[in-house]
Each structure stands twice: as C-alpha cells, then as structure tokens.
Amino acid sequence: MNRTPPPLTPELAYKLEASCTFFSTEKQKALASLPGNPYGVQTRTFGKATAFLARKTHNSEIFNHVGNLTRDDLPYLDAILDWYAHNDVSCSFDIVPSNASPELLWHLAMKGLYQSSFYNMFYGLPYVAQEFLSDIVIRPVLPEEKNLFAEVYFESFEVPKTKTYAYVRQSICTLVEIPTNHCLFAFIHNSLAAIAVISISRGIGYLALSATRPSFRGRGCQNALLQARIHLASRAGCDLVTCQAGVGTVSQRNVEKVGLRLAYTKATWTTFNEHQNPRNTIDPTNR
Missing domain, CATH: 3.40.630.30 (Gcn5-related N-acetyltransferase (GNAT))
Structure with missing residues (x-):
C-alpha cells in the first residue's frame, strides 16, 4: 500500500499549520467561556494569521503567540504587536519557511524579535x-x-x-x-x-x-x-x-x-525581554 503523502507546497504547509491553529483556537474558546474568563483569554485574526492572548499568564510568550503568519500578513505586523503591547504581554510568532520572506524576517528583527527555538513539522x-x-x-x-x-x-x-x-x-x-x-x-x-x-x-x-x-x-x-x-x-x-x-x-x-x-522545520520568533527566562518553558504542543 502506497503511504507516500503529497509533495509539500506553500498551500499544503499553510493547511498543516491551520490544523495546529484550529487546535489552539478551540482550546482558547473553551478557556474564554469559563466564568469571568479568569485568564483573560482572547483570539483575534489579522489577515491569515491568528493571534492568541492569555493576558493573565504572567507575560508568558509561550501562551501569547501568533500562528500561521505569512509574508502576506506583513501589513498587519504593527497591529499585532500593538495588540499584545496594549495587553502588556510579550508574544511569539510561528514562522514556516515556505510562507515567510526575507522582508518579513527583517521586519521581525527590526521590531525587536529574536529567533528563540525550532520545531519540526511532520505529515x-x-x-x-x-x-x-x-x-x-x-x-x-x-x-x-x-x-x-x-x-x-x-x-x-x-x-x-x-x-x-x-x-x-x-x-x-x-x-x-x-x-x-x-x-x-x-x-x-x-x-x-x-x-x-x-x-x-x-x-x-x-x-x-x-x-x-x-x-x-x-x-x-x-x-x-x-x-x-x-x-x-x-x-x-x-x-x-x-x-x-x-x-x-x-x-x-x-x-x-x-x-x-x-x-519543514519552523522557527519561533519571540519579542525580546531582558527579564525572560529561556529555560522556563512548557511543552508547546499544549498551545
């Protein structure tokens, strides 16, 4: 039996990431529905990207993250960062190679983000x-x-x-x-x-x-x-x-x-904060 998956394209990479984003979105909806929304959970869409906020998680960029950001979402970058800054939290971005661009990465660096980790995606x-x-x-x-x-x-x-x-x-x-x-x-x-x-x-x-x-x-x-x-x-x-x-x-x-x-191997870009503890992380698959 042939188990060879279809060739990877930017469109397929976006779909794979969308499955991760869906998982996080459904979890965020459930957490936001708790009485009084105790963790300050919100979800917003910026272009094709989805931004997750858990405001009362003590400035953890692991839980305040953006999924499926592509080169086409560059015009929304300032609005995304302003949203997190307004809520006084750091954030991180998942960047997929086939959906990024040198211009997007340059702007992330210019905005004070750094590449903090890598994860492999399988299918x-x-x-x-x-x-x-x-x-x-x-x-x-x-x-x-x-x-x-x-x-x-x-x-x-x-x-x-x-x-x-x-x-x-x-x-x-x-x-x-x-x-x-x-x-x-x-x-x-x-x-x-x-x-x-x-x-x-x-x-x-x-x-x-x-x-x-x-x-x-x-x-x-x-x-x-x-x-x-x-x-x-x-x-x-x-x-x-x-x-x-x-x-x-x-x-x-x-x-x-x-x-x-x-x-593909995707990169996580994180807003720089001198008070961060890079070792203080929890399994990201609970995003």
Missing part, C-alpha cells in the same frame, strides 16, 4: 493501525477523568508550580471537553502509563500533545498511541495526519517510526 497519510503490544491497552478518556488526564501530563513533563501552573492545568483539562478532540489513555497491566490527543478538522488529524509517565518510558506507549490516533484519523475520513516535535528528540524518532515524514 503523512492515515492508515489502519497494526496490532499493539499485547500488554498495552488504549481507551478514550472519559469527561469525568479530565483531572487524571492533567495529572499524567504534569507528572510526565515534571511541570513546576510556577505562576502559570493553574492556567496550564485548566487548559489540559479543557482538552477532554472539546468535541473535535479525541483524548486517549494507554495502560500497561492496568496501570495508567501515558496520554495523547488528536484534533480533527477539515480532513486533517493533528496529533497534538502526548506524554508518558517516567516509570513507563521505553515500553512502546507512544508508538501505540501514535498508531491509535492515525487509525482514528483514517476512520474519520482524514486525508492527512500531522504533528510537531522537537528537533532530534525522542518524539521525532517515534513519529518517523510510524511512517510520518518531515514537512
């Missing part, structure tokens, strides 16, 4: 999953298990109790309640070992965050969860699946093992 065709290892059982997360889902995330990434802790916890819990998300548990011998999410929109399955508890790493949970989500995308009639992973990480090796190929 592939959905397919019916193979048999998982016999000791791994995967099932959907029930709505009443959202707190347990969040606990596994926090344990897996050893998230410190910083000022953004409450926001991150609420955002993880919210994922379970979004209709376009499918949240999964993986068990080994009846012990909860790992979690994962897939977001489905416009024919693309976005393999969002995944996490394995430290004591269960290296036992095939993420491979099984990747295949389970790819299978869900196939059953949902998706044309493609996509995900992002840190460059050269275990996550990258896992997605390559299940047949996904590199689409």
Whole structure:
C-alpha cells in the first residue's frame, strides 16, 4: 500500500499549520467561556494569521503567540504587536519557511524579535493501525477523568508550580471537553502509563500533545498511541495526519517510526525581554 503523502507546497504547509491553529483556537474558546474568563483569554485574526492572548499568564510568550503568519500578513505586523503591547504581554510568532520572506524576517528583527527555538513539522497519510503490544491497552478518556488526564501530563513533563501552573492545568483539562478532540489513555497491566490527543478538522488529524509517565518510558506507549490516533484519523475520513516535535528528540524518532515524514522545520520568533527566562518553558504542543 502506497503511504507516500503529497509533495509539500506553500498551500499544503499553510493547511498543516491551520490544523495546529484550529487546535489552539478551540482550546482558547473553551478557556474564554469559563466564568469571568479568569485568564483573560482572547483570539483575534489579522489577515491569515491568528493571534492568541492569555493576558493573565504572567507575560508568558509561550501562551501569547501568533500562528500561521505569512509574508502576506506583513501589513498587519504593527497591529499585532500593538495588540499584545496594549495587553502588556510579550508574544511569539510561528514562522514556516515556505510562507515567510526575507522582508518579513527583517521586519521581525527590526521590531525587536529574536529567533528563540525550532520545531519540526511532520505529515503523512492515515492508515489502519497494526496490532499493539499485547500488554498495552488504549481507551478514550472519559469527561469525568479530565483531572487524571492533567495529572499524567504534569507528572510526565515534571511541570513546576510556577505562576502559570493553574492556567496550564485548566487548559489540559479543557482538552477532554472539546468535541473535535479525541483524548486517549494507554495502560500497561492496568496501570495508567501515558496520554495523547488528536484534533480533527477539515480532513486533517493533528496529533497534538502526548506524554508518558517516567516509570513507563521505553515500553512502546507512544508508538501505540501514535498508531491509535492515525487509525482514528483514517476512520474519520482524514486525508492527512500531522504533528510537531522537537528537533532530534525522542518524539521525532517515534513519529518517523510510524511512517510520518518531515514537512519543514519552523522557527519561533519571540519579542525580546531582558527579564525572560529561556529555560522556563512548557511543552508547546499544549498551545
């Protein structure tokens, strides 16, 4: 069976990024609907770009970010930066090579942004999953298990109790309640070992965050969860699946093992702030 995905074009790259943006948009909608909007969450569109604001996350540029910015959105750059400045927060931009331009990058630098990180984007065709290892059982997360889902995330990434802790916890819990998300548990011998999410929109399955508890790493949970989500995308009639992973990480090796190929390496550009702590970051796939 041919599993070769279509060639990457700027148009396809935009669609892949749009699946990430959709995932974040749905989460932001859910957080904004909480009584009193406690985290000051807003979402705005500038041209083709989507800007996310979580004003009360203590100036975290990770959560105040802009997705799918292209060279065509350069006329909106001042308005975007003014919006974040008006709300007194730093911000970051996800930049895809095929949709950028030297002029756009020059203006980002002129506005005081710097290139702060890289992420690899992968894509592939959905397919019916193979048999998982016999000791791994995967099932959907029930709505009443959202707190347990969040606990596994926090344990897996050893998230410190910083000022953004409450926001991150609420955002993880919210994922379970979004209709376009499918949240999964993986068990080994009846012990909860790992979690994962897939977001489905416009024919693309976005393999969002995944996490394995430290004591269960290296036992095939993420491979099984990747295949389970790819299978869900196939059953949902998706044309493609996509995900992002840190460059050269275990996550990258896992997605390559299940047949996904590199689409591009995107860069994150961040507004410079001398008080920032570059090491104080949380898994970006919860955006």
